Amino acid sequence: MNDLLGLPVDASSHGHYIDQIIVMVHWLMAILFVGWGTFFVFTLVKFRKKRNPAANYSGVKSHASSYAEVAVVVFEAILLIGFAVPVWSNVWLKYPDESEAxxxxxxxxxxxxxxxxxxxxxxxxxxxxxxxxxxxxxxxxxxxxxxxxxxxxxxxxxxxxxxxxxxxxxxxxxxxxxxxxxxxxxxxxxxxxxxxxxxxxxxxSAEIREKLAAEYPISAGNIPAQLTTLVASSEYTAKDGAAILAKGDPITDDAIAKLIDAGISTIRATQDTPxxxxxxxxxxxxxxxxxxxxxxxxxxxxxxxxxxxxxxxxx
Ligand SMILES: [Cu+2]
Structure with missing residues (x-):
């Protein structure tokens, strides 16, 4: 789910609590989006002009939408009281002793x-x-x-x-x-x-760099645009043994040209300061x-x- 939401790497001991709440809030939003969207389409069809030529001034008699609103409030209260407040008290209010921190x-x-x-x-x-x-x-x-x-x-x-x-x-x-x-x-x-x-x-940071490293295909005329903002995550040498890129080197246009010359078609790269x-x-x-x-x-x-x-x- 974290990948689906595009959450960044979690590099802290409490991060999973925050992520859990982010995921729950997104589920609630997804349910609300689908629920209210369906209701909207339903009303468009049900109360279309052809079937209801004259306006009805007495309004809706059913309590369905009130029940839906109460359900949303209850769900939000559970999120807040059942999850967010405990996380707040567990994570942010537990200050370590200054002698240990x-x-x-x-x-x-x-x-x-x-x-x-x-x-x-x-x-x-x-x-x-x-x-x-x-x-x-x-x-x-x-x-x-x-x-x-x-x-x-x-x-x-x-x-x-x-x-x-x-x-x-x-x-x-x-x-x-x-x-x-x-x-x-x-x-x-x-x-x-x-x-x-x-x-x-x-x-x-080194572990995060390793985790974020990915392979990028390179060929003449087809260089991923983001590549020159990244650094090499492996070492690369030319055919004659001359070093092209060391681990951590910025990937320059010049280096990419040399890699292609050396017959290298993919490069492993990562963010310098993740x-x-x-x-x-x-x-x-x-x-x-x-x-x-x-x-x-x-x-x-x-x-x-x-x-x-x-x-x-x-x-
Ligand atoms: Cu500022």
Whole structure:
């Protein structure tokens, strides 16, 4: 059913709950669509002009449509009270203890995501609105002892797989919405509020890339248009052994020409950054470019990311 609805890969521990509700809501909509559509056609035929030349001012006597409406309300109440509310309390209200989770502050602005990690000391440094500038979008006070090791990135969120993440979400200007489609996370970011949201990733970006990889046929004059937006998911070499594409290389027109020359007729390709942060609120003219990359790292890769950022900080 998830494939039928075109839902993206589910890379979080709670995603199946959300998907289950999406599927149920779609079933309800399908039943309503078929039911009301049939009723509409039925009335068109039954009350056609030929058979009913004069208008009937007394109206419908049957209660069938009232019963149908009551049934819809009952079904919706079951969805809401029986499924949506329990999922809400199970998924979003079960915040992990901060000692067991990776705590991250995310501050939205027009049109970027500022990500703030506490650094090795685990303490977030002071932020001051007076210090906000183009170089310091978070307004982080680097003089503060807790801020010295803090890591700040823009549009680049890394989280380790298998560890609960607790995000405190806020906004500097207007209402944005922090959307992580592959993790089934969506939460409005509201100026003046710090809203906690939690999730645990279950798949690394590399695993998702592997899952999304597909074979694309290539031949002279017949190149799938989306191919040049993807990256290679296998290695390809020419007949003389020269490398054409390594795993993860962007697929260029030039590379495709070389592959065809080498007699290769299909290429395995995938998305480079399958997971992203999307703003799900129309937050201004630049809304369309408010997207960040979300890297789902193995524990080692996440430590590597932190070490790289720490080294960058020392410079
Ligand atoms: Cu936005």
């Amino acid at each position: 990776l705590v991250i502050h995310v501050v939205a602005e027009q049109f970027a995501w500022n990500i703030h990690y506490p650094g090795p000391d685990g303490k977030f440094g002071r932020r001051d609105i007076k210090l906000v500038s183009a170089e310091n979008p978070l307004g982080l006070d680097r003089e503060d002892a807790d801020a010295k090791d803090d890591i700040a990135t823009i549009n680049n969120l890394h989280v380790p797989v298998g560890k609960p993440v607790l995000v405190y979400l806020s906004s500097k200007d207007v209402i944005h919405s922090f959307g992580l489609p592959l993790l089934r996370v969506k939460q409005d970011a509201i100026p003046g509020q710090s809203i906690p949201i939690t999730f645990t990733a279950t798949m690394t 997971a992203e942060i999307a703003c799900a609120q129309l937050c201004g003219l630049g809304h369309y470019r408010m997207r960040g990359t979300l890297a789902l790292d193995s524990a080692e890769d996440f430590q590597k990311f932190l070490a790289e950022e720490a080294a960058y900080l020392e410079q």
